[in-house]
Structure formats: structure tokens, C-alpha cells
Amino acid sequence: MIGMARSLFGANAGSLSAGGTESIFLAVQTARDHAHARGVMSPELVCARTVHPAFAKACKYLDVTQRFTEVTDDGRADPEAMEAALNADTALLVASAPGYPFGVIDPVTDIAAMAAERDLLCHVDACLGGWLLPFWERLGEEVVPWDFRVEGVTSLSADIHKYGYCFKGISTITYRDPELYQRQVFMYDQWPGGLYASASAAGTRPGPPIAGAWATITHLGADGYMRLGARVLEATQGFLAAVDSVDGVRATPTPDMSVFQIGVDADSEVVVDIEAVGDRMDERGWNMDRQQGGLHVMLSPGHDKVATAFGEDLAASVADQGVPLECSTPTVGWSTTRRCRGGWRNEWSFGGPTAPFFDGAGEEPARFVLRQVDDDRFVVEELVLYDDGVISMSLPRREGGAHRPGLDPVLHGVVRTGQRAAHPRSTRARHDVGGDQGGGAIR
Numbered sequence: 001m002i003g004m005a006r007s008l009f010g011a012n013a014g015s016l017s018a019g020g021t022e023s024i025f026l027a028v029q030t031a032r033d034h035a036h037a038r039g040v041m042s043p044e045l046v047c048a049r050t051v052h053p054a055f056a057k058a059c060k061y062l063d064v065t066q067r068f069t070e071v072t073d074d075g076r077a078d079p080e081a082m083e084a085a086l087n088a089d090t091a092l093l094v095a096s097a098p099g100y101p102f103g104v105i106d107p108v109t110d111i112a113a114m115a116a117e118r119d120l121l122c123h124v125d126a127c128l129g130g131w132l133l134p135f136w137e138r139l140g141e142e143v144v145p146w147d148f149r150v151e152g153v154t155s156l157s158a159d160i161h162k163y164g165y166c167f168k169g170i171s172t173i174t175y176r177d178p179e180l181y182q183r184q185v186f187m188y189d190q191w192p193g194g195l196y197a198s199a200s201a202a203g204t205r206p207g208p209p210i211a212g213a214w215a216t217i218t219h220l221g222a223d224g225y226m227r228l229g230a231r232v233l234e235a236t237q238g239f240l241a242a243v244d245s246v247d248g249v250r251a252t253p254t255p256d257m258s259v260f261q262i263g264v265d266a267d268s269e270v271v272v273d274i275e276a277v278g279d280r281m282d283e284r285g286w287n288m289d290r291q292q293g294g295l296h297v298m299l300s301p302g303h304d305k306v307a308t309a310f311g312e313d314l315a316a317s318v319a320d321q322g323v324p325l326e327c328s329t330p331t332v333g334w335s336t337t338r339r340c341r342g343g344w345r346n347e348w349s350f351g352g353p354t355a356p357f358f359d360g361a362g363e364e365p366a367r368f369v370l371r372q373v374d375d376d377r378f379v380v381e382e383l384v385l386y387d388d389g390v391i392s393m394s395l396p397r398r399e400g401g402a403h404r405p406g407l408d409p410v411l412h413g414v415v416r417t418g419q420r421a422a423h424p425r426s427t428r429a430r431h432d433v434g435g436d437q438g439g440g441a442i443r
């Protein structure tokens with residue numbers, strides 16, 4: 001498997017790990033120890049705001065300072081901003097190929113060149129793209145350079161358990177320089193049990209993900225990956241065309257791969273509450289992850305068969321998302337708390353003690369009075385929870401804001417009226433198009 005990874009990415013050394021997070025940990029640990037060996041005792045990592053949280057976690061555990069930089073309008077890392085963040089303690093620059101939130105590939109060539117010029121390390125996080133982009137390139141797609149063919153890239157993470165189509169628990173971490181890889185390997189003989197050596201964080205490792213990955217890779221072979229990659233490509237084109245055809249929403253920003261965010265089209269006159277659209281899509285059987293700027297989509301082979309249905313349901317969901325509230329203050333409302341992926345979410349209806357405006361089965365309502373404080377902020381007054389604290393209020397996620405479970409008296413966001421046409425629950429199969437389900441099934 002490492003042999004295949006090496007030939008796919010142009011690497012010279014590497015190991016398997018249990019997942020993207022472990023691969024990233026190993027790359028950060030290698031960079032930290034490399035920096036220590038050069039006398040940099042408080043090493044720093046410079047990256048875009050869009051890198052996966054695994055880097056934050058690795059930095060926390062490994063005592064490395066993480067310096068974030070903002071992205072450009074197209075969602076990509078900004079080399080100039082990264083350059084401005086470099087200092088004498090910088091050990092590692094990071095680029096994503098692509099990043100999870102927007103599916104765009106950072107300018108790896110510029111970032112790696114910046115690292116090479118200063119004799120720094122450069123890691124490419126291709127956890128998502130590593131096992132797909134090489135096959136898209138072979139299919140004739142234009143793919144910007146992102147792997148070891150780019151001068152200055154020193155390490156690369158790529159998950160087999162995403163677009164390698166294996167079950168979870170298997171990833172690769174590879175290096176250009178076998179000597180640098182040696183810093184990842186742990187060897188120890190200061191005990192009476194002989195030489196202990198291991199290449200990744202775990203000691204004893206579970207065999208099933210390794211055996212499963214071997215079986216999958218050898219079964220599919222390059223031809224299989226081309227065939228499935230072509231289906232993911234077709235799904236991507238179909239879904240993006242579907243999003244494009246619906247007034248009010250668009251891919252924000254335009255992605256480079258089969259992972260993207262659907263957000264509000266700022267140039268459209270259609271008023272869209274993207275979270276409400278997500279809820280309507282849930283009801284129609286589509287599971288999309290919520291993120292600050294919109295709905296997250298990640299496509300697998302199989303989604304090529306449902307692009308048209310997705311477009312129809314997206315258009316219908318934008319049409320029946322609800323109407324923005326022109327609210328007089330204060331107003332009386334009802335809240336329905338619903339569990340959603342990643343937490344709790346509240347729905348409100350207004351205009352007096354109505355039945356919960358959603359079908360609400362099994363959900364406990366709460367009654368409250370809202371006072372509007374400005375255009376999009378409301379203060380909840382006289383909140384009555386009918387189920388003694390079981391209900392949590394939450395903030396709808398918004399750009400830059402945290403999703404906080406627990407009671408909070410100030411609610412931000414667009415509030416909608418309860419006047420909405422009921423529609424029957426979908427009888428369609430559920431389609432999981434969010435999250436890191438690269439190999440995920442359509443349910």
C-alpha cells in the first residue's frame with residue numbers, strides 16, 4: 001500500500017496510520033523534532049484558517065504554535081498572508097489539497113516554494129484529495145499541482161478511508177526525504193525488553209483496517225479507481241449544475257473537487273436562510289452537514305445517479321424555506337427544538353399560540369416572547385421550557401460565530417414565520433452527502 005501511495009504521489013518513504021488526524025500528528029511531530037534538531041526550540045506552524053482541526057489538535061498536544069492566516073476570496077490560502085506570518089521559529093507551512101470546508105486546493109506551488117527558499121518544511125494535507133485527484137488527472141481533468149512533483153513539498157497525508165473507498169481506520173503519511181521520515185520512527189532500548197520500534201503513534205495496531213485497505217486497493221487497482229473517480233466527477237458536475245440552476249444559492253466558493261459548500265448567492269434577489277433550506281432538505285431525505293457559511297456536500301460514487309433529484313429538491317427547498325419575519329416587537333412565539341447533526345437547533349413560529357408549525361412529532365415545544373433589538377437580533381424574554389431543561393436553545397450558526405448549546409438569551413439569525421405549506425415526509429431513500437463520507441454509502 002505504501003508502494004502504491006509512493007508511486008501515486010511521487011514520495012520516497014512513508015507509513016500507514018489510523019486516519020487523517022494521526023497522519024497530520026506524525027507530520028507535525030516530525031517537523032517539530034526537525035526544528036528542535038536545528039535549534040528552534042519553540043517551533044511554529046503557519047497555515048490558512050481553513051486547514052482541518054487535526055492541525056490545531058496536533059499543535060496543542062505537541063506544543064507547537066499554530067499561526068492562522070486568512071484566505072483569499074476564492075477560499076484558498078493566501079501565500080502573501082502566510083509569508084507575513086513567518087518568523088525565525090517557523091518550522092512548517094501547510095497547504096490543503098483540498099481543504100474540507102470549501103473543497104478548494106491551496107496554491108501549493110507558491111507555498112512550497114516559500115518553504116524551500118527558507119529551508120522550511122511544507123506539508124500537503126491531501127487527506128481528502130490524495131486518492132482521487134491522481135485519477136481525475138488521468139481522466140484528463142485539469143488538476144493544479146499539489147503532490148511531490150511540486151518542488152518544496154516535504155510531507156503529504158492522504159487517507160485511504162476517504163476516496164480510497166475503505167472503511168475507517170487507514171491513512172498514509174509520506175515523505176520526499178527518507179531521512180526526514182526517520183524522525184517519525186520511534187526506537188527505544190532503555191528497558192530490559194529489547195529494542196522497541198514503531199513508525200506511527202500506536203504500538204500494537206488493529207489489523208482489520210490494514211487488511212481491508214489492502215483488499216480494497218488490490219481489488220480495485222488503478223482501473224477501479226479510475227472508474228469510481230469518473231463517477232465522482234460526474235456526480236460533482238451534476239450537483240454543481242443543479243446548485244447553479246437554483247436562484248438564491250450557489251457553491252461558495254467554486255470548488256476544485258467533489259467537496260463543496262452551498263451558500264447564499266449574494267447577487268441574487270431571492271432571500272435565503274440557508275439553514276432553513278438545509279432543514280427542508282433533511283425532510284426530503286438529504287443529509288448535509290452545517291457549517292458557518294452554508295451546507296457541506298461531499299460526493300461519492302453513487303451520487304452520480306441522484307444529481308437530478310438533488311436539484312429538484314434543492315429548488316423546492318429554497319422555494320418553501322419560509323418567509324423572513326417582518327416582526328413587530330414584542331411578539332409571541334413557539335419554539336420546537338430538534339436534534340440535528342452536531343447539536344440542537346431551534347425552530348420558531350410566531351403569531352400566537354399555534355401548534356408547532358413543523359410536524360413536530362415527539363418534540364417538546366417551548367413558549368417565549370421575543371423582543372427585536374436590531375435587524376437580525378432578538379432577545380428572548382419569558383422563556384418557558386415545557387420539559388424542565390431537556391430543551392437546549394442554540395444559536396443558529398453564522399459566519400464567525402460559535403454553535404453553542406445551552407441556554408443563551410440572545411438569538412442571532414433570520415427568524416421565519418410559521419406560515420409554511422406542509423409537505424409530506426419524503427419517501428425517497430436518504431442520501432448522506434455531508435461529512436467525510438468519501439467511501440460512504442447512500443442510505
Ligand SMILES: Cc1ncc(COP(=O)(O)O)c(C=O)c1O
Nearest residue numbers: 019020021052099100127128436
Ligand atoms: C482535509 C482533511 N484533513 C484531515 C482530516 C482528518 O481525517 P480523519 O477524520 O481521518 O482523522 C479530514 C477529515 O475529514 C479532512 O477532510
